[in-house]
Amino acid sequence: VRGANRTTLADVAADAGVSVSTASLAFSGAGPVAPATRERVLASAARIGYRGPNPVARSLRRGQAGVIAVVVGDRLQRSFTDPVSAQTLDGIAQELGDRELGLLLVPSDTFGDAPALLRHGAMDAAIIAGLSAPGDAALQTLRERGVPVVCLEATRRDAATIGLEDRAGTAELTRRLLALGHSRIAVVTLPFGPQRRRRFIDPEDPPRAAYTPTRNRWAGVRDAGVVPVLALEPAMSLVEEGVACGHLLLDRADRPTAVIAFSDLLAAGVLLAARELGLRVPQDVSIAGFDGVDLPWLAPDVLTSVSQPLTEKGHAAAQAAADLTAGGTPRHLLLPVTPRPGTTTGPVRR
């Protein structure tokens, strides 16, 4: 139906009695065409049912696909239910839309082969959203194809990156807890790598995390001079995981007086666990998160957190991708975070 013999610009030109090039100009408006001719061409187009220039042909001629691929975790369901990803993607989509660039959405897990789309899809650049480890198949495939890449949440030499002041964020959060008199502080980290397992981490000597934000946020806590009394790596950044971690941390005699979770979703889970255990927040335990997302279902509580400029991050990523497409060199951007006061932290009770 679509692939069949649709009418082309040549048909229009023939019908209007002009050359193809003139017809082209009449449509694109990119050159001088007599108003009368223009009218005639447009009329012919309408008459014979011409649907406008074929975007693929245009792309071939221009040498640009007009499309930026956005690589997200394999399960969109998860990527999107997470407000952090959703809001970032929203920012990317806005900026790309403003520049009339298409957004090719490519789900791809970190391990295993890159999907066919990534290997063969038409794209001028790619944005790897979400956590990616150095050896990432997606990144590698893109490199081989020579597609310029923008990485979010990662440190890469060979790609543009949009980073975050993770480290300053958790440092600030930790200092605030210290100021409130907390000394027994536990941490729920982000995943260290793609393995997806829940496990206690040695707070004195944690393994090196493959994921940059995990590494940086941990470093921030240490910057504030704190060695956590307990540290737990969740399988994923999900509410359910937060609940599980919360139980492991709070349902014990030597309960910490404060918990820092490296994401709001995890912090929310810890809060729910505290509620289930009959603990009052913040009287019995203080809980801090990271991201500053809006979690209306946590009402009446609002997480004490650190906001990252998610929409802006998306804008920056899209902008970086567009720049690379235009031949720009990969730049490395670092976005600031700002403390967001909430109801879930308070002075330590003795």
Add this chain to the structure above:
Amino acid sequence: VRGANRTTLADVAADAGVSVSTASLAFSGAGPVAPATRERVLASAARIGYRGPNPVARSLRRGQAGVIAVVVGDRLQRSFTDPVSAQTLDGIAQELGDRELGLLLVPSDTFGDAPALLRHGAMDAAIIAGLSAPGDAALQTLRERGVPVVCLEATRRDAATIGLEDRAGTAELTRRLLALGHSRIAVVTLPFGPQRRRRFIDPEDPPRAAYTPTRNRWAGVRDAGVVPVLALEPAMSLVEEGVACGHLLLDRADRPTAVIAFSDLLAAGVLLAARELGLRVPQDVSIAGFDGVDLPWLAPDVLTSVSQPLTEKGHAAAQAAADLTAGGTPRHLLLPVTPRPGTTTGPVRR
């Protein structure tokens, strides 16, 4: 960088001392090529840094873009945070990925102009996900371009549709409440149209809803022989709206004994409102939802609801789109729903 003079198949052919067509066959594997020649071509490609066939050129030649557009509400942030959309999109992405079709994500609000991408983007078909009213700008633009369309959540003659047994769903839910002895049943509907306002609806004589699911789910309640004691249209299907509606319905002397919300997100909001008001669920009020999504943060409660096969819906939509691309005729599919038992409904107390 990308648009510059990259190496082409012709370069490879020249280097390998074969014709372009042979080189092409060596890459696509779509014809008989002597293993030796094939090796030689591949070696040349590697040597001169050929990155593989240009997807745009291939598309032009094939007459297929290899891309399906997926139109979602203007704010991705909202579309995705909603588990219903997220899971549907996940299903679409899976199926499209399996067929090696690209997913072009296009945010577009229902009113106002269709975005440039929809007017000029390369696509073989489009899926309109999320609520769409008959006059929809996106749908109209697509029609004018002659792009075949699949509509979710809508009744359309001129497009393939993937529907849901909404009506049977709410009818069943209502009957179950009746069986539990409820007679004072209130309803929180879905939005009736794109206006986004919260308002009470005349239960005896509701306006006609532009959105199909709203219409059908209401009809289902009536099918069960119930006229709601109160009916409230939310501005959107969001937890916050559910909370607001919950307060309006439950914080009054003639409080209903049961509330049916037309989405789980709204039902969750009503449940939170009930908790805030100190009402026990289901002892003081029963609450039923629709969709059957997983809301871990509602623990320990699980909404009594009706599950729709979201992933399957996504699969079906993608499949329908692929069929249309291949010249198939628009079909109209109706997917079943299944009751999902939960903890939020119980016998009426007197």
Add this chain to the structure above:
DNA sequence: GTGAAAGCGCTAACAG
């Protein structure tokens, strides 16, 4: 202002 010509990079007949 308008037209002729030359491809963008690839694939698919069709000969050989």
Add this chain to the structure above:
DNA sequence: CTGTTAGCGCTTTCAC
């Protein structure tokens, strides 16, 4: 098995 030929539909110099 391999090469020749002919476009896919459009844009863009460059003459006129």
